Amino acid sequence: MVFGHNAMLVIYAAATLVGLVLGVYLLQYRDKPGVVPLAGSLFATAFLSGPVFVATASDSHLLSSLMIRLLFVGVCTSVLFIFLFSLEYTGREHLVTPKTVGLLSIHPVVVVALAVTNPGNVFFATFEYNPAAPTDIYFEPGVAFVLHTLYSYLLLACVTVLILEFLYSTRGLYRGQALALFGATTIPWLANMVYIFGLVSYDTTPIGYILTGVLYTVAIVRYQFIDVAPIARNRVVDTVSEGVFVIDHDNHLIDVNPAGCEMLAVDSASSAIGHNVHTLFKTNPAIVDMLEELTETPVESTTEFSLEDRHFEIQATPITDGRDRHVGWLILVYDITTRKRRESELERQNERLDRFADLVSHDLRNPLSVASGYLDIARDTEDEADTAEYLDRVERSHERMEAIVDDVLTLARGGATVTEPQPVDVAALARRAWNSVETDNATLEVHSREKIVADPTRFQRLFENLFRNAVEHGIEDGDSHTPENGVTHHYADEPSSESPDTSTELTVTVALEDAGTGEPVLTVEDDGRGIPSSIRERIFEEGVTTAETNTGLGLRIVEQLAQAHGWSITVATSSTGGARFELRGIDRDVSGSRESPSEFTSSGESRK
Template sequence: MTQGLDPILLIYILSALLSGALAVILWQHHGKTGVIPLLGTVLAVGLWDVSLVLLSVIGHPLATTVLTGTLFLGVGFATMTFLVFTLVYTGREQFLTTPILAVLSAEPILLAVLAVVNPSHLFFESFNGTLEPGPLLWIHLGYAYLVLGLVTVLILGFLYRSRSLYKGQSAALLFGTLATWIANGVYVAGFVEFDTSPIGFVVAGSLYAVAIVRYRLADVVPIARDRVIDTVTDGVFVIDTDDRIIDINPAARDLFEGADSSVIGTDVHSLIAGYPVLEEQYDEITTAPVESEREFSLGTVAYHVRSTPIEDSRDRHVGWLLIIRDITERKRHEERLEQQNDRLEQFANIVSHDLRNPLNVADGYLDLAREADDPAQYFDEIDRSHDRMETIIEDVLALAREGSAVTDPEPVSLADLAEQAWESVDTGDATLSVTSDLTILADPKRITRLFENLFRNSVEHGTPDATDDGADPIGSPLEVEVGTIGADDGGGSVGFYVSDDGLGLPDEGEDVFEDGYTTNAEGTGFGLSIVQGIATAHGWTVTAGEGERGGARFDFTGVDSDGANESSADGSVGTLGSPVPASDGQPSDTTPS
């Protein structure tokens, strides 16, 4: 080596000391992703620097040969380990298979052997006593620049994708890489007569120190984030303060039909345009950098969104992390629990009030019977009280059974069930007309019970002073009709109706579905409540009104016609579908049934 380069020797020593200090810092974080290969880079650079220092002060031929080998061993492993670190850091460790690692590791070892052996002067060539790079060394230099170029491209790509969120640490890595191979390029190109690579590594080491200490390079490893957001089923968005999409995981892209990774870097408003609910939610979320949670509904799907502000190392707000979760099933479960609680409260009221009345009546007549000379005269009243209690208990049990959600519906003929129910009810002279040939998905036992209650309600309440045979004393027999609701019938969805030509409903309208509501002193008031419970258990909607013939009419909509009009709730979970009009859908804390 040349003499009189004491300042350069000091630079080599400084670079070696800095490499040692960085190695100590990195070892304190050795359990974190990416630190081990970066530690290998720092140690290899240290070996490179120490070898250069010793070659400058030791002139023994054997020592020179050994130090030449260690020098190029450090050079080779510095290149190799930095490539490994970059692949891990940018999320491409799938390329680091055992065969590839073996090939990458073999290059530094082969380089050191060739440097020591120098076969046929192919590694070094001597011209007038000066060593110059031979063909094999030029091949290594080409390989090294290829690797460093790849590293630079990977870091640049990550820097572009991360924008402001990881800009500090990525820039430190980028300029450190550039400093290293530019400094070496100056020496190889012959612009200077001494190896300036250590100067590049001094700069690189300083930048790595900044990345580790200031930007917490060893703590904030982007690939750890990538692994999480790419595998979770929740939609994850990372958005900067300029409303640009910095990152978006597959689950979030699936929410928007046709969206792919090309949306990264675009304005988030271009993605949510046409979804007024989302636009409103986003504007509210981004008004201030505070953590928030909210729920909203789109059609039959309910979503929960959590927004978390993202800050850099100086606690400056640089963006938002948005996590969107489909909570449709949770909402349905909550609604079912609420319905069950309502039924429990309903049953408690029935037991405490409705059953207590006939029980008190029976107790009163029983006391009178004990004191009377002829107790038999009170037995009929006691028997009637017991019969009423039995009827109430049967209706309460029906409410409990019929109100639970239908989980396994089957195709059934609406006409067949209506006719079967008609046969089981004492309808007297009343007649049934079934104009529907609809096949629906339902629980046949519950639908039979539904028809029985509706038919019984028509017969008992449809005519003035109705007789037991269902006939009007001054008119014709009652007529009951079961028909289909469809597009041609003015209905908004497929369904069916039950109507009669009797007196119709009282002015209270929808109050007829309330528990205990009845206009008949002998009735329990639970018949139509049971009907509503059965409809709700199927996911249907039931409404009461006046029919075309002036009597009562009950409409059932939202009915599945043998699966043909099955609700899209399950099918639309996980996708927002097509953009909706501005008036469609408002933020809500509940999911439509």
């Protein structure tokens, strides 16, 4: 009996010491979520085991009586703090409010008050001196004691459920933490039940607290409980779009979020955790080599890699514990495909700007030199008629420079995607565009009674450039050219012995046709001399033209405006041997009004 008494004294003293030491240690990390209530619960266990130790060791009936009553301070506060800790540890810290703490504090205050005063024997049914009892005090529980016990067990059951739920949903390193904490929170109240139900004469609760201290130590030392706490993990790590991987120093995956699982092409984290990264990426040895290079030394590093049509940035950060020991790596993988595409687009735009600058500097130099030369001649000429002629040539050079600037600006600004199209009457817009272009004696025919969905301003610009191209290149001028269908026309860059056709008439036709599959096709064609086969494949390239006075940007602008609408444009030969442009991918406006086919003939002068 003496041996058992002394053994229990050692256990009570050890439980008190364990609670105090661990509580003081944890307070070093009190700035971390969950640490303060956990330290409070450990101090509370010391305040339970300590009074039991004093009551068991003391020969004073009065002191033992006081200690038995005061130990309920430790009992109630330990339950309170461990419940608050479980809320924070499992990511429910938003429930830990002053109101919640205040309500939970009612129980310890009432219980301690009842244990000390015991009015009407409501807490202790009997409370008397008994030298046969380990603490010299024997008591039987009253109604309030039973209610207090049931309430405490209810809270501890909630703690168990919370940690079990977290244990089920967590993984890797956090699962080890959760297992240790699950044991640490359940063993004490199971040990208390042994004593409460009278299975043993000594209070075995402190024995449970010693085991709790051991499990807390395992959680802190083995599973880096303080250094790698999973507070609110599910709301942070699991919801970020970047892949998050935690790798230990042996290159085993110990944690991964859903985005990382998607990158690994696995259904769940459990099928990947525990595997070596060499196994996970065995089909991509280049990734393994890259990871080995990143983790060669424990310093933060970043690199980029491509996988199929995706681009990623990978950042490796060493993980150290509270004693600055390297324990693994945090790998963050960012999908930078969108950024790379934007960078490529910006690079293309910069290249285009460079081409624009070269084009402007090259093409403006010639008309500027011409204008400057004729202006000098005009100043030295006394004949008014000659002066007027020279000034006319200066004016034409200025017009030429204005056209160059206008085309370049249109090309630079026309690439943006059309975002707010609206119903557009094809016939009305074609006529408006025709009126804004010098069309000489050419004729416009529009065969359309429908509306399409487009940007009116840019669609008119598209028409204008197609009409200008037809008038400038379709009307006969110079030597003849025989197109592929045998119809003879003139073309300056392909001389022929054929007799020139002196006709200057040209008909441009706009029509909205059906491709046979229900897809509308908008066509703009002329009956002019057509496009030479030598440049037909390059007709939409910048600078491609058959006239020295043109910039070669007109049809490139047309293609860009079409692409901005999401359309495609192709070039072909019309039935009369002229040029034919076909726009596909357009949308009809089914609610648009219809008009009768119309014909419009320009009344401007012929340009020689």
